[in-house]
Amino acid sequence: MKFESVIPEELGIPSGGILDFLNDLEERKICMHGIMILRRGKLAFEAHYPPFGPDTPHRMYSVTKSFVAMAIGFLIDEGKITLKSKLIDFFPEYEKEAVHPFVREMTIRNLLLMATAYDGTTYKVSDSNWIKTFFTTQPTHKSGTVFKYDTSGTVALTALVEKISGQSLVEYLRPRLFDPLGFNPATWCVERPEGGSWGGSGLLACIHDLASFGLFLMNRGNWEGKQLLSSSYIAEACSPLIDNRVAVSGTEMCFGYGYQIWQTRHNGFSANGMGSQLAVCLPEKDLLLVTTADTQSITRGSDIILEAFFKNIYSKIKDNPIEEKAEEKEKLKRKLSCLEFPLVDGEKSSPLEAKIQGKTYRFADNAMNISRAAFSFSGGEVSMKYSNESGDHEIHFGLGKFKEGIFPETKYFGKRIGVPSGKGYRYKATAAWFNPESLTIYLYIIDDYLGTLKINCFFKEEYLTLYMTKAAEWFLDEYSGMATGKAD
Secondary structure, X not given: OOOOEOOHHHHOOOHHHHHHHHHHHHHOOOOEEEEEEEEOOEEEEEEEOOOOOOXXXXXXXXXXXXXXXXXXXXXXXXXXXXXXXXXXXXXXXXXXXOOOHHHHOOEHHHHXXXXXXXXXXXXXXXXXXXXXXXXXXXXXXXXXXXOOOOHHHHHHHHHHHHHHHOOOHHHHHHHHHHOOOOOOOOOEEOEXXXXXXXXXXXXXXXXXXXXXXXXXXXXXXXXXXXXXXXXXXXXXXXXXXXXOOOOOOXXXXXXXXXXXXXXXXXXXXXXXXXXXXXXXXXXXXXXXXXXXXXXXXXXXXXXXXXHHXXXXXXHHOXXXXXXXXXXXXXXXXXXXXXXXXXXXXXXXXXXXXXXXXXXXXXXXXXXXXXXXXXXXXXOOEEEEEEEEOOEEEEEEEEEOOOEEEEOOOOXXXXXXXXXXXXXXXXXXXXXXXXXXXXXXXXXXXXXXXXXXXXXXXXXXXXXXXXXXXXXXXXXXXXXXXXXXXXXX
């Protein structure tokens, strides 16, 4: 989809406010991948953080749920289901199971509202059939009563769409939604272990696709004069239908929930995915904020983004065009020319580098099963060679800059959950010295799966202590823990 682009001041948005927004995110170390701001259907601002661009397929995580809700709406429009339909009626193969009455009475509307009979997701990553667990897990309460985030309910809705249509989620939505909105043909979805789309978290699409989807919701399903989906369904889906204030700990998404769509401040609504994949619709000002990012390692990352947006942009918007200020425009232009992931603060070198260059440290048993590690420094870069259960590996980092590479583990998931991809994920990594003995490393996974690995390396006399933490779903698990090794 190509958007009509205008200067932000033409839409009443000051460039200085956008600059302050970007600076706030940078100061808070938010790992942004892309930002789009649209008003009245026109593009006021767009930014991309390398290597991501407007056409880069990006993991949408739980934004996928909002697309599943639209697929349910299309099935309703086609007369194949109703909101009152009971899910179990479409899965007679599970009738022979000991299905609890609370599970039998769950309706499609219950699932859309995150008001299932469960206090959380019923499946584990190790389960071979996620749909079966949804029908056979012991419930905790009656459905349709309270909000409790439950991805397995969305997975069950996805299975319903695919069972009725005989198509994958993407295949079903392509002629009805994706093609009319101009989605990238490369849009696809990660699969569940048993096959079928992972509608809870698996969609990969471009940031422009997400922006189109936000406008589709803002326009109540009308696209270029054609009503693609019932406006009444979308109006209901985007409304505060159930109270989520007890279940949600953040400050920006506790205003109620619709059909797989969150409510926000200022009577807005949002498609929201883990790591701050956001399409925030604010009809009162005909305004749309779209972001892609990876904030899994930041507490309340999405809240920080929205707080900065409301403070620096939303509160400063005028109804009419405003004067363009040359100084603000130039500062914003310079900022856009040097966008980057958060670097590690610190020095680019340490007097210790010469002493530890190539030295091998041997580790006793530890949580990460790292047996040895060695560091080399050259040309403003550092390499870490190490051995763990999966073999001998090497990763590279820029000192005060970024270095891209392929993470050496090949057992992490690919097109289907539970099936190794057989190749490493792409990454970009940076490092800096906090003091002459303490080196800190940030490694960002930038593949179909997103995540962050942080490492503190403390060198003292003949010892090296490693402290690793990870923020990633279902991978990098073995890169979490502490260990001390001694030099040979």
